[in-house]
Amino acid sequence: MMLLFATIIVRSQDIPNTFQNPILSGYHPDPSICRVGNDYYLVNSTFIWYPGIPIYHSKDLVNWEQIGNGIHRPNQIDLSGLQDRQGVYAVTIRYHKGLFYLITTCVECEGNFYITAKDPAGPWSDPIWIKDAPGIDPSLMWDDDGKCYYTGMTWIEEQVWPTQCGIWIQQLNLEKKKLIGERKIVTYGHANNASYTEGPHLYRINGEYMLMLSEGGTGLYHALSVHHSDSLMGPYVTDMINPVLSHRQLGSDYPIQAIGHGDLVETQNGEWWCVSLGKRVVEGKTTLARETFLSKVDFDNKTPIFNRGEGKVLMEQKRPNLPWSPVIKQPEKDDFSGNELALKWCTIRTPKTKFYEVSNGNLDLNLRPEVIDNLVNSSIIIQRIEHHQFSASTKLSFKTSKENEQAGLVIYRTSENFYLLMKEKQELVLLKSFKGVKEEITRIPYKKSEILLKVEGDNLNVIFSYGETENTMKQIGETQSLIVIADGNGNQFNGAGIGMYATSNGQKTIGEASFDWFEYKENSEK
Ligand code: 6LW
Numbered sequence: 001m002m003l004l005f006a007t008i009i010v011r012s013q014d015i016p017n018t019f020q021n022p023i024l025s026g027y028h029p030d031p032s033i034c035r036v037g038n039d040y041y042l043v044n045s046t047f048i049w050y051p052g053i054p055i056y057h058s059k060d061l062v063n064w065e066q067i068g069n070g071i072h073r074p075n076q077i078d079l080s081g082l083q084d085r086q087g088v089y090a091v092t093i094r095y096h097k098g099l100f101y102l103i104t105t106c107v108e109c110e111g112n113f114y115i116t117a118k119d120p121a122g123p124w125s126d127p128i129w130i131k132d133a134p135g136i137d138p139s140l141m142w143d144d145d146g147k148c149y150y151t152g153m154t155w156i157e158e159q160v161w162p163t164q165c166g167i168w169i170q171q172l173n174l175e176k177k178k179l180i181g182e183r184k185i186v187t188y189g190h191a192n193n194a195s196y197t198e199g200p201h202l203y204r205i206n207g208e209y210m211l212m213l214s215e216g217g218t219g220l221y222h223a224l225s226v227h228h229s230d231s232l233m234g235p236y237v238t239d240m241i242n243p244v245l246s247h248r249q250l251g252s253d254y255p256i257q258a259i260g261h262g263d264l265v266e267t268q269n270g271e272w273w274c275v276s277l278g279k280r281v282v283e284g285k286t287t288l289a290r291e292t293f294l295s296k297v298d299f300d301n302k303t304p305i306f307n308r309g310e311g312k313v314l315m316e317q318k319r320p321n322l323p324w325s326p327v328i329k330q331p332e333k334d335d336f337s338g339n340e341l342a343l344k345w346c347t348i349r350t351p352k353t354k355f356y357e358v359s360n361g362n363l364d365l366n367l368r369p370e371v372i373d374n375l376v377n378s379s380i381i382i383q384r385i386e387h388h389q390f391s392a393s394t395k396l397s398f399k400t401s402k403e404n405e406q407a408g409l410v411i412y413r414t415s416e417n418f419y420l421l422m423k424e425k426q427e428l429v430l431l432k433s434f435k436g437v438k439e440e441i442t443r444i445p446y447k448k449s450e451i452l453l454k455v456e457g458d459n460l461n462v463i464f465s466y467g468e469t470e471n472t473m474k475q476i477g478e479t480q481s482l483i484v485i486a487d488g489n490g491n492q493f494n495g496a497g498i499g500m501y502a503t504s505n506g507q508k509t510i511g512e513a514s515f516d517w518f519e520y521k522e523n524s525e526k
Pocket residue numbers: 029030045089090136137198199214217218260261277493
């Protein structure tokens with residue numbers, strides 16, 4: 001493997017004893033993890049964001065650095081026409097004999113597929129679509145005899161209870177690239193009303209098979225349960241302490257909710273840790289979507305105990321027994337040097353043409369007829385919103401003689417839920433879309449071609465401002481609400497992004513908007 005990671009010299013007095021959750025904040029749902037030697041790799045689902053499936057690397061399970069994306073060529077998958085809750089669902093990352101595997105589902109496109117890479121930073125292969133694989137959330141496991149087994153979730157035709165789903169296992173022949181042999185549903189979850197039993201991962205631990213899965217749905221009732229068997233195809237017996245991890249018993253006002261969808265990893269030092277998704281709740285709402293949390297696991301006989309003595313995900317705890325390995329932080333201010341966008345930047349849906357250029361320290365966006373409230377790839381470039389207190393600003397240079405052309409700043413959750421602060425021919429306009437209902441909040445004259453645009457978020461409040469210089473910024477419109485991008489109200493699986501957007505609203509044009517820099521940072525709590 002040709003990966004080179006920069007090392008940072010750390011003084012021993014700077015090495016913390018504890019770490020903070022979440023380990024990946026903002027839109028990082030359905031985490032999956034694997035270890036290769038002393039290196040850890042983690043992936044998340046990305047729905048219709050492109051590039052898709054960020055690949056993170058760490059040496060200590062706490063400090064993570066994005067090293068690539070699994071979906072990084074437009075011809076790998078086509079996300080056109082998909083809604084924000086469709087596209088790339090939960091991914092599993094595994095390593096076997098020199099090859100990394102990512103296996104996932106493209107929902108409402110072509111179904112279950114895997115891609116492979118020798119280097120997790122990429123390039124990743126074209127998708128290998130798996131025929132006749134029902135449902136979502138595929139996972140892979142290699143048995144002692146070297147055979148590879150596929151585990152997935154499937155919907156049940158004749159349900160005994162509503163939203164009943166099953167977990168099935170079948171051999172996957174990697175040479176023939178197809179499922180072979182017997183397929184068996186091995187569990188419907190541990191409870192006799194388990195809803196959305198999904199996200200299975202099968203482990204071989206001390207000569208036994210342990211199946212860990214999620215049940216209860218990815219909200220308040222989310223939970224992890226485990227099931228044990230002596231033989232791969234079962235029967236699987238539910239663990240006596242199921243659910244082994246959940247926050248549903250803590251009440252709907254507990255600040256971390258929806259704990260579930262987890263994956264386990266054993267460190268080179270023999271510790272076990274679990275990455276899972278969870279939602280932080282602020283003023284009763286979740287604006288940062290599903291994030292990735294880390295919990296310690298050890299075993300009572302074969303029963304996994306999560307954060308022994310606590311039984312829940314913690315905001316702070318003793319860190320893994322691994323060498324502290326901080327990563328180089330990405331600069332808060334991206335001045336668009338070089339010719340490529342940084343890995344954190346994404347667009348929405350697969351771009352069929354290149355609509356931007358990074359050159360001479362600028363990001364130039366082509367104005368195109370496509371708009372963000374259609375299920376298309378528009379000229380939008382966003383990064384994740386990762387903090388409850390944040391600010392984002394950009395310097396835009398944009399001149400047009402056409403009434404229909406706009407460029408500016410965007411907060412995006414779905415094609416129906418977003419804010420836009422857009423410069424037009426002679427004016428600046430603040431727009432909101434909430435549950436598909438569009439509203440022009442305010443419009444003011446602005447004639448110069450250069451402008452600074454800024455957003456400041458504070459829990460559920462958000463303020464937009466503009467100016468010619470950083471010292472002369474003025475608020476535009478009243479304080480707005482981030483409920484627009486919070487979970488619920490049509491906001492479901494994916495998360496929220498912030499960035500730049502340009503459009504000619506349906507008309508052909510050769511117009512461009514030029515962004516000199518974009519800065520996103522955490523603000524200290526007021
Ligand atoms: C994912 C499923 C889940 O595929 O939600 O919370 C679905 N878990 O396992 C979408 O993220």
